[in-house]
Amino acid sequence: MGEEKFNNSESESKEQERINLYTYLAVLVKYRRFIFFNFILVCIIIALFSLFLPNWYRAKTTLLPPEKGGSGIGLPSSLLGEFSAFSGLSLPVTATPSDIFAAILKSRSVIEPVIQKENLLKVYKVKKLEDGRKAFFSHLQVKVENEGIISIKFEDKNRERAARVANLLVEELDRVNQMTSTSKAKNARIFIEERLNQTQASLKAAEDSLRIFQERNRAIVLDEQMKASVQAAAELKAQMVSAEIEMNVLGKNMSPNHPQIQQLRTRIKEIRKQLEILESGSQDSLGNKVLGVPFSQAPSLSLELVRLSREVKIQEKLFELLTQQYEQYKIEETKDTPTVQVLDKATPPEKKFRPKRANLVLIAGIASLFLSVIFSFGLEYIERTKRRQPADFKKLEEIISVVRKDLVGLKNIITFRKKRS
Numbered sequence: 001m002g003e004e005k006f007n008n009s010e011s012e013s014k015e016q017e018r019i020n021l022y023t024y025l026a027v028l029v030k031y032r033r034f035i036f037f038n039f040i041l042v043c044i045i046i047a048l049f050s051l052f053l054p055n056w057y058r059a060k061t062t063l064l065p066p067e068k069g070g071s072g073i074g075l076p077s078s079l080l081g082e083f084s085a086f087s088g089l090s091l092p093v094t095a096t097p098s099d100i101f102a103a104i105l106k107s108r109s110v111i112e113p114v115i116q117k118e119n120l121l122k123v124y125k126v127k128k129l130e131d132g133r134k135a136f137f138s139h140l141q142v143k144v145e146n147e148g149i150i151s152i153k154f155e156d157k158n159r160e161r162a163a164r165v166a167n168l169l170v171e172e173l174d175r176v177n178q179m180t181s182t183s184k185a186k187n188a189r190i191f192i193e194e195r196l197n198q199t200q201a202s203l204k205a206a207e208d209s210l211r212i213f214q215e216r217n218r219a220i221v222l223d224e225q226m227k228a229s230v231q232a233a234a235e236l237k238a239q240m241v242s243a244e245i246e247m248n249v250l251g252k253n254m255s256p257n258h259p260q261i262q263q264l265r266t267r268i269k270e271i272r273k274q275l276e277i278l279e280s281g282s283q284d285s286l287g288n289k290v291l292g293v294p295f296s297q298a299p300s301l302s303l304e305l306v307r308l309s310r311e312v313k314i315q316e317k318l319f320e321l322l323t324q325q326y327e328q329y330k331i332e333e334t335k336d337t338p339t340v341q342v343l344d345k346a347t348p349p350e351k352k353f354r355p356k357r358a359n360l361v362l363i364a365g366i367a368s369l370f371l372s373v374i375f376s377f378g379l380e381y382i383e384r385t386k387r388r389q390p391a392d393f394k395k396l397e398e399i400i401s402v403v404r405k406d407l408v409g410l411k412n413i414i415t416f417r418k419k420r421s
Helices: 002-030 032-051 075-086 097-105 108-117 120-124 129-138 159-216 224-251 259-280 300-334 357-388 390-420
Strands: 057-063 140-144 150-156 342-344
Touching: 002 032, 002 357, 032 357, 057 159, 097 108, 097 140, 097 150, 097 159, 108 120, 108 129, 108 159, 120 129, 129 140, 150 159, 159 224, 159 300, 224 259, 224 300, 357 390
Parallel strands: none
Antiparallel strands: 057 150, 057 342, 140 150
């Protein structure tokens, strides 16, 4: 008996599904002409409308990844701190040189000259430069692709202008980079020039002091081991001053916690330790002397000679080092070589980028089918409610009447405000 009831309920369920499916198909067949003609009409309207839409063209140029290193300044590595303050860009410490170039391309320093050169405020029909930048950004795409390649894409209604703007962005990027590099080289050159003058004076004073001492004490000479220690101390002192100069130059553009500055600070600390060992001597874990004769254990006259000789050697090394750096920064200051390497220059595109008229028609057609089907089922529901449930239909009419009144009132308010303005 129970099995028979189960079979009956299953057959009723299948019958109900067939009835519902038939009902849905019947509604679609009933309103087939409405759905079909609505689809055709929407597609024709959208197709005609798309013909009046302006064509937009996208020009593209690509840049090779900037070099990580270089001469004394190291442009990409130093630009990170420079442009964070220069253009208000927020960049992480781990940003690659390509990321830095991409950020600079979006800065006001690069974009505003391009807007002015191409008179884009008139093209975008705006008066304020800020509005012009917003419109410009909406048509600009800068992306760092695989292997650090930088792509610059710009859209415009004029294909020639699209290519010109893309290439102008590269030119402005190169100009800003060269300007920053020259400014940094000039500041470094001035700083090193001051140190060079001080070192030259110190070298002269040290040489005079050594000469006077040797004239007074002609018999005093240094053994070979002490000469080697003096030479080692001079080398270490020159390395320490070199690291301090580099830290001072980088410290003008980077925060004190930057990894490069912390690395230089650690290096200076280690060099100081080595100098202290030369001064006072040191022992290994077994108690053996690392240095046979540290400076502190030399006889008094010999110690004086050691110190004077060491000072001369140190000043000579510093003078040699600073002279090399000074000449290097002078070359950087006057150098006018390109800082950006273009892989593919932008050319006027042959095909439009948008609008994609076929896609517009397809999307509009699918949307019209969907809305037409929903509208058809809505009409069918209202018709059946009116026929089978008059009371519910009356309530539905009241709801529609209330909504219609609200819409009319809203329309009157909008019309009244327009007349007053």
